[in-house]
Amino acid sequence: MERKSIERQKSIRTRISYSFMGIIVISIFIFILMLSVFLKEYYYRSVEDILTDQIRMSSNFYSRYFSDSSLEDNVMDNVDVFWKFTSAQVQIIDRSGMVLMDSIGVNFTDSLETSDVKKALDGEIGKWIGRVSYTDDLVMSVSHPLEANNEIVGVLRFTTSLQPINEQLRYVIWIFVLMGLLTIAISSIISFGLANGVVSPIKQVTSVAEKMAKGDFQVRCKKKSNDEVGRLADTLNYMANEIIEKERIKNEFLASVSHELRTPLTSIKGWAVILNSTSPEEAEIFKDGLKIIEKETERLSGMVEELLDFSKLLSGKISLKFKRTSMTDLIEYIKRHMTPVAQRNRINFEVEYPKQLPEISIDENRIKQVLINVLDNAFKFTSQGGLVSFKVYVEEDFIVMIVQDNGCGIPSHELPYVKEKFFKGKNSKAASGIGLSVSNEIIIKHEGQLDIESQEGKGTKVIIKLPIL
Numbered sequence: 001m002e003r004k005s006i007e008r009q010k011s012i013r014t015r016i017s018y019s020f021m022g023i024i025v026i027s028i029f030i031f032i033l034m035l036s037v038f039l040k041e042y043y044y045r046s047v048e049d050i051l052t053d054q055i056r057m058s059s060n061f062y063s064r065y066f067s068d069s070s071l072e073d074n075v076m077d078n079v080d081v082f083w084k085f086t087s088a089q090v091q092i093i094d095r096s097g098m099v100l101m102d103s104i105g106v107n108f109t110d111s112l113e114t115s116d117v118k119k120a121l122d123g124e125i126g127k128w129i130g131r132v133s134y135t136d137d138l139v140m141s142v143s144h145p146l147e148a149n150n151e152i153v154g155v156l157r158f159t160t161s162l163q164p165i166n167e168q169l170r171y172v173i174w175i176f177v178l179m180g181l182l183t184i185a186i187s188s189i190i191s192f193g194l195a196n197g198v199v200s201p202i203k204q205v206t207s208v209a210e211k212m213a214k215g216d217f218q219v220r221c222k223k224k225s226n227d228e229v230g231r232l233a234d235t236l237n238y239m240a241n242e243i244i245e246k247e248r249i250k251n252e253f254l255a256s257v258s259h260e261l262r263t264p265l266t267s268i269k270g271w272a273v274i275l276n277s278t279s280p281e282e283a284e285i286f287k288d289g290l291k292i293i294e295k296e297t298e299r300l301s302g303m304v305e306e307l308l309d310f311s312k313l314l315s316g317k318i319s320l321k322f323k324r325t326s327m328t329d330l331i332e333y334i335k336r337h338m339t340p341v342a343q344r345n346r347i348n349f350e351v352e353y354p355k356q357l358p359e360i361s362i363d364e365n366r367i368k369q370v371l372i373n374v375l376d377n378a379f380k381f382t383s384q385g386g387l388v389s390f391k392v393y394v395e396e397d398f399i400v401m402i403v404q405d406n407g408c409g410i411p412s413h414e415l416p417y418v419k420e421k422f423f424k425g426k427n428s429k430a431a432s433g434i435g436l437s438v439s440n441e442i443i444i445k446h447e448g449q450l451d452i453e454s455q456e457g458k459g460t461k462v463i464i465k466l467p468i469l
Helices: 002-065 071-077 081-085 115-121 163-213 228-276 283-315 329-345 363-378 435-445
Strands: 089-092 100-102 128-129 138-150 153-161 321-324 350-353 360-362 389-395 398-405 449-455 459-467
Touching: 002 138, 002 153, 002 163, 002 350, 115 128, 115 153, 128 321, 138 449, 163 228, 228 283, 228 350, 321 363, 329 363, 329 389, 360 363, 360 398, 360 459, 363 389, 363 398, 363 435, 363 459
Parallel strands: 350 389
Antiparallel strands: 089 100, 089 153, 128 138, 138 153, 321 360, 389 398, 398 459, 449 459
């Protein structure tokens, strides 16, 4: 298991590293490609601007001082004027596209039909980049129309090799490539470091989770940051604490239920033994024994019924039987049912409610069960001579029922847990510790609310709200 976990962590680290590297390599590649295109455009544009300025000066000079003679005569007599302003290859072309003169002595037998020459013959400056037959270099040509008396008489063409520019461009690009490779190498180290920083806390959390899965809930995650992994560590620690607490409550519940079940069973067994050895003529002993056995059996039955109710509620197998119920009649029933209990415990029991309470849709028996349970708890925790009040009133769209006593109260650290299953506080006298849990589940299924307020030594208030539907 541990080996598989390490392999998974390595896989995550590798994927994160490769992801970082992929992004970096693609970004650098795009950057170098765009930079190469921009540099090439910039260098070529610079060459074009230089040739254009030079050819414009030569053309203007020709038009101003030599336009009185024919182009052929100027080629014969004033040929030096055409390359006076440039070091590029100079060509003079007539209107048919034939080359009349080439500064480097290239002999052309056919007319030139490149795009720059055609554009110049149309009266505009043209540019052309390509390869020529007399050199292996890539060249750039700029052509300018030659005018005499406002008429185009030919074309002046400057051509220069782009080889030096391309070599310089390749040199600059190689520098950028080397810088990119160096950046990738540095980024690789940083990526693996970052990936390790991400995976290391995950590995630690996974290790702790595996130990918890095996039942070791004492182990804890060390929180190293406030990010998602840190919150996961907090969640695992919280889960472990809750499991330990629930395990403690469960064990206490089992011990309590075992004790509560043992007491009536011991009594029943004891009296069964006594009655078995008692003469049938001793009717009084038989009568007392059977009465005690009946009472303890009812007690056992009540405990089992309570546990079954709670189990059904949690599993969703219990269905509530809703019907329109008079709350006035229900409160009257609770008053009649619980008054003798209060009197038997010598507790003052006050019931206060308006005579006209609305009818609502509830499971009458289950709401009676809740109220009897809550009132029974109030009587248990209130000393003789104490007061338990039961008040009912309408508030907005709810019927509010408040049971308040001046008994021992609930310690503040126990109050958040009193509605949880199996919880029994230090002052609890409940047999199973699930009475309030069952009551809370019933109220929730009625879309209501059960809240408990208490102060130790001053008493407890239970507030039940049921919607008026």
